Amino acid sequence: MMHLAAFMFTPGSHSAGWRHPEAVPECDMDFRQYAHIAQVAESGKLDAVFFQDTVAVNGSASLDGAGPYRPRQGRTAYLEPTTLLSALAIVTQRIGLIATATTTYNEPYNLARRFASIDHISNGRAGWNLVTSQIEDEAGNFGADHHMAHAERYERAEEFFDVMAALWDSFGDGALIRDKDSGIYVDTAKVHLQNHRGKHFAVRGPLNIARCPQGRPIVTQAGSSGPGMELAARTADLVFTAQSDLGEAQAFYADLKARAAKHGRNPDHVKIMPGLMTIIGATEEEAQARYRELQGLLADENSMRLLARLCGDLDIFAYPPDAPLPPLPLSNAAQARQRHLVEKAKRENLSIIQVARYLATSLGHHLLVGTPATIADTMEQWVKAGACDGFTLLSPYYPAPLERFVAQVVPELQRRGLFRTEYAGTTLRDHLGLPVPPNRYEM
Amino acid sequence: MMHLAAFMFTPGSHSAGWRHPEAVPECDMDFRQYAHIAQVAESGKLDAVFFQDTVAVNGSASLDGAGPYRPRQGRTAYLEPTTLLSALAIVTQRIGLIATATTTYNEPYNLARRFASIDHISNGRAGWNLVTSQIEDEAGNFGADHHMAHAERYERAEEFFDVMAALWDSFGDGALIRDKDSGIYVDTAKVHLQNHRGKHFAVRGPLNIARCPQGRPIVTQAGSSGPGMELAARTADLVFTAQSDLGEAQAFYADLKARAAKHGRNPDHVKIMPGLMTIIGATEEEAQARYRELQGLLADENSMRLLARLCGDLDIFAYPPDAPLPPLPLSNAAQARQRHLVEKAKRENLSIIQVARYLATSLGHHLLVGTPATIADTMEQWVKAGACDGFTLLSPYYPAPLERFVAQVVPELQRRGLFRTEYAGTTLRDHLGLPVPPNRYEM
Numbered sequence: 001m002m003h004l005a006a007f008m009f010t011p012g013s014h015s016a017g018w019r020h021p022e023a024v025p026e027c028d029m030d031f032r033q034y035a036h037i038a039q040v041a042e043s044g045k046l047d048a049v050f051f052q053d054t055v056a057v058n059g060s061a062s063l064d065g066a067g068p069y070r071p072r073q074g075r076t077a078y079l080e081p082t083t084l085l086s087a088l089a090i091v092t093q094r095i096g097l098i099a100t101a102t103t104t105y106n107e108p109y110n111l112a113r114r115f116a117s118i119d120h121i122s123n124g125r126a127g128w129n130l131v132t133s134q135i136e137d138e139a140g141n142f143g144a145d146h147h148m149a150h151a152e153r154y155e156r157a158e159e160f161f162d163v164m165a166a167l168w169d170s171f172g173d174g175a176l177i178r179d180k181d182s183g184i185y186v187d188t189a190k191v192h193l194q195n196h197r198g199k200h201f202a203v204r205g206p207l208n209i210a211r212c213p214q215g216r217p218i219v220t221q222a223g224s225s226g227p228g229m230e231l232a233a234r235t236a237d238l239v240f241t242a243q244s245d246l247g248e249a250q251a252f253y254a255d256l257k258a259r260a261a262k263h264g265r266n267p268d269h270v271k272i273m274p275g276l277m278t279i280i281g282a283t284e285e286e287a288q289a290r291y292r293e294l295q296g297l298l299a300d301e302n303s304m305r306l307l308a309r310l311c312g313d314l315d316i317f318a319y320p321p322d323a324p325l326p327p328l329p330l331s332n333a334a335q336a337r338q339r340h341l342v343e344k345a346k347r348e349n350l351s352i353i354q355v356a357r358y359l360a361t362s363l364g365h366h367l368l369v370g371t372p373a374t375i376a377d378t379m380e381q382w383v384k385a386g387a388c389d390g391f392t393l394l395s396p397y398y399p400a401p402l403e404r405f406v407a408q409v410v411p412e413l414q415r416r417g418l419f420r421t422e423y424a425g426t427t428l429r430d431h432l433g434l435p436v437p438p439n440r441y442e443m
Numbered sequence: 444m445m446h447l448a449a450f451m452f453t454p455g456s457h458s459a460g461w462r463h464p465e466a467v468p469e470c471d472m473d474f475r476q477y478a479h480i481a482q483v484a485e486s487g488k489l490d491a492v493f494f495q496d497t498v499a500v501n502g503s504a505s506l507d508g509a510g511p512y513r514p515r516q517g518r519t520a521y522l523e524p525t526t527l528l529s530a531l532a533i534v535t536q537r538i539g540l541i542a543t544a545t546t547t548y549n550e551p552y553n554l555a556r557r558f559a560s561i562d563h564i565s566n567g568r569a570g571w572n573l574v575t576s577q578i579e580d581e582a583g584n585f586g587a588d589h590h591m592a593h594a595e596r597y598e599r600a601e602e603f604f605d606v607m608a609a610l611w612d613s614f615g616d617g618a619l620i621r622d623k624d625s626g627i628y629v630d631t632a633k634v635h636l637q638n639h640r641g642k643h644f645a646v647r648g649p650l651n652i653a654r655c656p657q658g659r660p661i662v663t664q665a666g667s668s669g670p671g672m673e674l675a676a677r678t679a680d681l682v683f684t685a686q687s688d689l690g691e692a693q694a695f696y697a698d699l700k701a702r703a704a705k706h707g708r709n710p711d712h713v714k715i716m717p718g719l720m721t722i723i724g725a726t727e728e729e730a731q732a733r734y735r736e737l738q739g740l741l742a743d744e745n746s747m748r749l750l751a752r753l754c755g756d757l758d759i760f761a762y763p764p765d766a767p768l769p770p771l772p773l774s775n776a777a778q779a780r781q782r783h784l785v786e787k788a789k790r791e792n793l794s795i796i797q798v799a800r801y802l803a804t805s806l807g808h809h810l811l812v813g814t815p816a817t818i819a820d821t822m823e824q825w826v827k828a829g830a831c832d833g834f835t836l837l838s839p840y841y842p843a844p845l846e847r848f849v850a851q852v853v854p855e856l857q858r859r860g861l862f863r864t865e866y867a868g869t870t871l872r873d874h875l876g877l878p879v880p881p882n883r884y885e886m
Contacts, residue, residue, distance in 0.1 A: 026621065055552060055553065057651045060649065076619070077629075083564065109584040110548070178468040180463075183459065185517050203583070204583035208521065209522070210471075
């Protein structure tokens with residue numbers, strides 16, 4: 001059985017998808033659209049919806065009061081994911097609800113409370129996508145002139161997770177007695193202090209919220225660099241990664257599962273779900289026509305700006321667009337995504353503009369154009385070949401492509417016995433087949 | 444017409460109210476209880492529900508790994524207010540939704556996004572209760588060994604508000620064009636950078652969310668010390684204050700409205716709504732019996748610990764409980780509340796234990812025990828005498844006392860023409876009669 005999550009990146013993961021006649025770009029700010037998308041995903045019995053997040057408008061770092069201000073056209077404004085999750089918890093019943101929140105510009109006490117609260121409100125469906133902030137734009141909104149270095153960000157993220165996980169164990173099961181006769185509200189022996197003192201954080205605890213229905217919310221991770229993989233292997237229940245080559249994906253999968261085992265974890269308890277964008281047609285021709293229609297909406301200038309963000313200090317605009325991709329200096333942003341692109345360009349002999357367009361199409365993630373049957377073939381092959389445990393589904397725009405996936409590909413996967421036809425449990429942990437972790441203070 | 448908000452402090456504002464046979468103390472963690480309470484308040488056409496918050500379990504500062512750990516019995520664990528608000532937005536239609544969030548341990552960019560997001564999700568019903576953190580317990584969860592001094596907290600709060608308010612104006616109306624033909628998603632001329640550089644914050648902006656339905660969320664303030672009143676006069680739309688003496692309340696009201704005018708604001712646009720706990724009976728005797736029943740549930744040790752928190756460095760336990768309240772050293776916590784207590788004790792000649800019990804009954808707020816008619820009399824008197832614009836209603840426990848207020852006092856106020864019988868508008872701003880502020884970048 002595979003696992004499926006719907007990646008939420010409004011108004012679409014294809015950088016010009018919102019221009020498609022079917023697209024409803026108002027899904028950026030309109031809660032009713034978000035509710036509809038989550039309900040569509042739930043009707044397809046997907047494990048979760050998964051919200052990306054950035055604490056900035058892209059492109060804001062390039063100026064200091066001097067114009068012109070040129071954010072990328074497309075993703076600019078959207079609802080904040082944690083407040084969104086708890087509202088979505090009310091309009092859905094079973095689907096998991098995952099939101100990204102950065103460890104770079106938050107405090108663990110505040111974030112632990114919010115995700116625990118969402119887990120209570122949703123009856124055990126919350127997930128936290130732990131990230132480090134990747135773009136310079138974000139630093140400027142938090143008093144920093146320059147972005148924290150990659151290694152320091154990961155060091156802080158490791159400690160951030162440890163503090164969060166400990167805070168989530170603050171209350172033992174049954175700590176809240178609420179005994180009217182004796183006047184004893186809380187069994188203080190079951191309330192645990194953290195007294196954490198580390199390099200980045202000092203947190204006494206306890207968290208002022210009872211333990212979650214899931215023990216703790218699901219933790220997901222998208223880092224695929226060396227430090228990112230180590231963090232994921234030690235801490236993540238679900239890993240979102242960019243893999244578009246079967247062999248590379250198998251190697252990543254084997255590597256990450258082995259690292260999890262080295263950390264003393266059951267490798268089955270780390271679900272690896274690479275990104276996948278599908279463009280679906282009743283026939284191959286129809287699918288290809290849909291793909292060409294989408295690509296016709298791209299503006300090369302926008303695509304090049306997406307690529308430039310992954311080029312570190314190198315000025316990619318100084319090269320002719322048809323030249324091969326030059327060697328890129330190590331970026332302080334998404335290092336794994338950068339490496340993935342460089343390898344793909346080498347393998348497929350892509351020019352700069354071709355790499356830029358690829359990035360603009362699927363955010364650098366795996367793209368499948370085909371019929372429900374051929375798409376299901378590849379998905380089946382990847383899962384059976386040990387390349388992944390499922391997929392994180394990117395939509396070029398909303399909501400039609402996700403509706404099409406649910407209506408056409410999900411039934412095909414179900415017919416093959418590869419995907420659930422009904423939710424077996426009620427929590428996200430149930431959907432992923434993960435046990436509730438014991439409380440560290442009560443083992 | 445008066446304004447009414449339901450103060451939400453689960454499991455109850457009376458420190459032993461949760462022990463009452465009618466009480467449902469599970470309202471601390473159970474979202475369905477919160478939903479019910481908000482729906483009850485909405486059925487009474489109240490302006491808003493208003494959630495208190497603390498970023499700690501009370502009493503945790505008193506230890507460093509050494510036991511025994513003794514949190515106050517009662518309010519210990521509860522849902523996080525901002526995630527709670529957006530879930531409540533889905534199960535209510537009209538009532539305003541106000542949550543407390545501290546300026547001491549948050550970042551303005553993160554908080555501005557969340558309240559803006561709730562305002563979008565609720566179609567214009569969000570409010571932010573701006574506070575500075577008051578108790579030592581909180582400092583320990585954010586890397587600080589000692590709590591920030593009162594003056595510095597207020598200085599940070601002033602700047603925090605300014606950054607939030609500017610961030611909320613990041614997007615002009617109509618900035619999100621989403622024009623499929625031209626490929627122009629956002630009118631960059633209508634997206635505004637803040638480039639704020641102050642003593643406490645450096646924030647470039649813009650906020651990555653469109654302007655709110657309310658222009659910006661309602662801002663409320665509870666500070667009644669000198670710096671607190673100045674902050675409220677300059678920034679607050681609604682002021683929650685502790686006043687139990689008509690003359691003092693009139694003086695506070697006149698003072699705050701005059702300060703607002705000095706800041707160039709229309710004094711009518713600052714609504715002053717002191718706290719009020721009511722204990723309602725069909726007859727005076729029934730009301731008094733209810734009051735005695737509640738007071739019989741108090742434990743003096745708990746009440747004394749509440750008082751101790753307002754005594755600064757003075758060890759109140761060293762005094763005989765029947766002695767008069769000694770002079771208190773200026774607290775680094777809630778200075779206005781401390782002054783209010785001292786004056787009440789002097790006026791009514793109260794002993795230490797009597798002051799402690801008063802604090803434990805209504806958190807130090809105005810208490811009215813009586814019939815719907817006598818309670819409405821006092822409320823009418825206060826509003827007509829220029830002591831307030833309405834009240835923030837404290838419930839000793841949930842949900843019965845609020846249900847009783849809505850069923851018995853609200854109709855009495857409506858009969859007298861003092862309270863709305865139906866919502867006239869759809870936003871919290873509409874309910875309070877406050878205009879949408881213009882965008883500072885587009886005036």
